[in-house]
Amino acid sequence: MPQVPLKTAVGAISGTSMDGIDVSLVETDGDLAVRPGPGRTYPYAPELRAELLDLLRDPAIAETDPLAGLEARVSDAHADAVLAFLRDFAIDKARVDVVGLHGQTVWHRPEKRFTRQLGDGPRMARRIGLDVVNRFRHADVAAGGEGAPFAPLYHRALAATLPQPVMVLNLGGVGNVTYIDGDTVIAFDTGPASALLDDFVLKRLGKPFDEGGRLAASGAPDAAMVARLMRHPYFDRPAPKSLDRNDFHAWAEAVQSLGDAEGAATLAAFTVASAADALRHVPRAPLRWLVTGGGRLNATFMRLLAERLGVPVDPVEAVGWNGDFIEAQCFGYLAVRSLAGLPLSLPTTTGAPKPMRGGELWKAA
Template structure:
């Protein structure tokens, strides 16, 4: 198990926490570590990721084991249909669906603990992200389905959830929410470095010493996944084979890249569905050419991220399911002209970074430490967050 050390006592980090909370009596370096389970289902809804991290919530991180558990098919289909209807996701109570999502996460955590032999007495906290179904920071609204009190009650472990709400309520973008965990892991790597997450939506964390900048880049796998599902009945383009076999419609890609989002300064965030309406031009293309064009849109949206960082990084580390798409990785190396490697190349586990991050953030939440920064989500000051539910 690899152990990472870093410090967050810089002008955008923990040094400013005293303006928002009572300063802890003990020094950061004196804190003992605790085991925290993190659990999340991302916008791609390809499964529920569960992992564990041993951390003090600040300078010490020891990532542990992880597992992915599938949603029940009917629940996944219901969630996909809901996300396609934004008004319903915003306004409906969705009590039954939220209960079902919560139960699915409880079942996943139970299976994880059974399969890994981790007992409840060993775990101090659960960081429960829930399932995002609607994210509109411009109206100060974000919705993640999941009931933290039910998780704590069912598993007998204190649970933190509602991680994004304080950030969004304060005018932040509410995403991305993993940068401080990235920074802790990357402290021993040459910088500047860019961590690229290719999930349903793409996002980056730029790290250069005390500078941490994060933002969503554009569509990652969402557009391509939905396209191949409609055309071929496949949940994703395995290894990018379909995209690699087609011809790119450069005119369409150029039209897609005219979206004003790409010139907006960081930080900024997206909903999974934000580009779907504008990407309908691919419907006139063949399966192969449509896939190639959508994949190229993802690549060019990542390249556009360089407009918003101080120095071009000499290395990109890629996490999320997109790192397994050989076509994505090949095109990114060609366009960026520097090393583009999966995060496994430095000993991280790309399948579970986000789950681990929410375990890490759960510990930070209980300590009153920031979960987001002005340079990661646009909040006015380093922002604590999360809601703690004690086990019965």
Template sequence: MRDLDKPVLTAIGVISGTSMDAIDVSIVESDGRERLSFGAGAGYPYPPETRRQLQALVAEAERAVTEPLVDLEAAVTAAHLDAVRLFMAEQGINPESVDLVGLHGQTVYHRPEIRFTRQLIDGPAVAQALGIPTVDRFRHADVEAGGEGAPFAPLYHRALAQGLEQPVMVLNLGGVGNVTYIDGDDVIAFDTGPASAILDDFVLRRLGKTYDADGTLAASGTVREDLVADFMVNPYFDRPAPKSLDRNDFHRRAQVVESLSDADGAATLAAFTVESVVDALRHVPKAPRRWLVTGGGRLNGHFMRRLHARLGVPIEPVEAANWAGDVIEAQTFGYLAIRSVKGLPLSLPGTTGVPQPLTGGRLNLPG
């Protein structure tokens, strides 16, 4: 039996983001507060058929409200289990040294306005298979309490940002964009708008490619500024923080780019992402001195150049602060698993709009 009451715990964190490109795994050691260290991380792709089924589901995401999705959840769980086992084997990690596994699962539908969020993962099954306690259902308590249920990385960002010049803005360019504004104990977080998902889906439809490598296609096109202006006329952008989005919230409105060339369509969608990030400044108290960018979008040179041009301050990948950008979200859910078993908040009024600091997560014990 593991002692989950000891001051410092070791946790593996696991997540597949809304872009569904890989299952990310990493390991952290923490007291759930300021004491924090992290180790290696890696990404493991879904089996192609599982990814195809997930993409088909999110294209008709309302199915997640009513359908049990037993077989798909089993496939997602098996892929996560394989990823954790491979990670431990590759890194030479003794399973006995791991106190917890934090399992975010695969988000397939997120609608906090109807108090609904669904992540596919069978936490009890993973606990049983590994012989290690797991924590899952991280977002459910927040959504049930009236919070946005996202973003959930801010408390981990705050722990990482100790010692950095502040205010600092952490921008995650994943499937959806989100920011964490940190100025001492002042933490504000919210989803900014579309990010990689809307562009990835466009490129997949047009060219059969999974993403626009380095933003090369978008950089070669001409932005339809009138369409970007139209996209920004949306009540979401005027809503105060905190607020959150589903992966596909802007897809329908953005269908007007289908009449454009491949390059111009990609350029216009990329510009929409950039403008939605710039608009986030309306919702924070002070202009950040520095932006640190995580998520796959930090590797998109076109995104980074346009953001720097529009914001006029340093825009750097999180590696500039010695953070592990490829697996920071996996680390987040290892850290939050530790906070969960210690009864510490996972979300705050300033991060999800929950009425008061709130813990969450479901602990699953093996055997």
């Protein structure tokens, strides 16, 4: 069988922290051949980030409000980030076949068959002079899928040569896992990851996150409260399933009655318990867990996970991946899959009724 030539793609995404835009390059055939390239984060302008954070006070307006001005500014920020990335790494635009624009998620409600990512594909294609694929999640959600997580097929490609089964745990604002065992790929959101702890530390100490997990490490978790938090009905739902960043905030409000260190320790223990609970939704215990996302830098998360799981728990850098840019690379990879007409999600990763194609192509000219 002739080898499919690799395409060069650039992916761009802003995560739930809304602090900046991750941009990275990947060369891929859209299947199992992947060569990850460099990546860099480009911060949002402070006034744009403030506007995005303000939207979190009432994100449901994204269902009805076109948010035209905000979307234009977010799109231009992504376009500027991609152009800066190409300059910073001396990448000739002629090398790039496609840009995968995920954009900024502002409201995700798959039970209503609705998801909203700010990012105007045609506007960005015109501004950067490259073909753009966006709206990756929409077809999946419209068909009844969860529309998340969307990195599992990229995880499968990255992990193709690793001993399996292996679990990839992404600790972003929300936690999600990808279970990989040959052709078996299962994925779902596990529960809260960094969002609850970040917001708790911001409220108590005015800091954006618990650096290194030091505050959580200095306190003792309230075991009874962790047990109560784990009674949330989400955990009994079968996989695949997904969450919005703020779904657990009201449920965890009782943690505010605790002191700073005890509260942080309790939220860290809750994050780890919810990740470990994922084991009841997969066929076999993984041989190893690989952790990506900002939470891999939280030493308390990593220590507690290793103690709880009893198998190696390592940051993805241990196998040569770059945990800061996997998601950006993923949407470059998915853009190539979209161009090839390959599915972006599976029934076992989002609950869609069949393997779902997706993405919309916007030509530069």
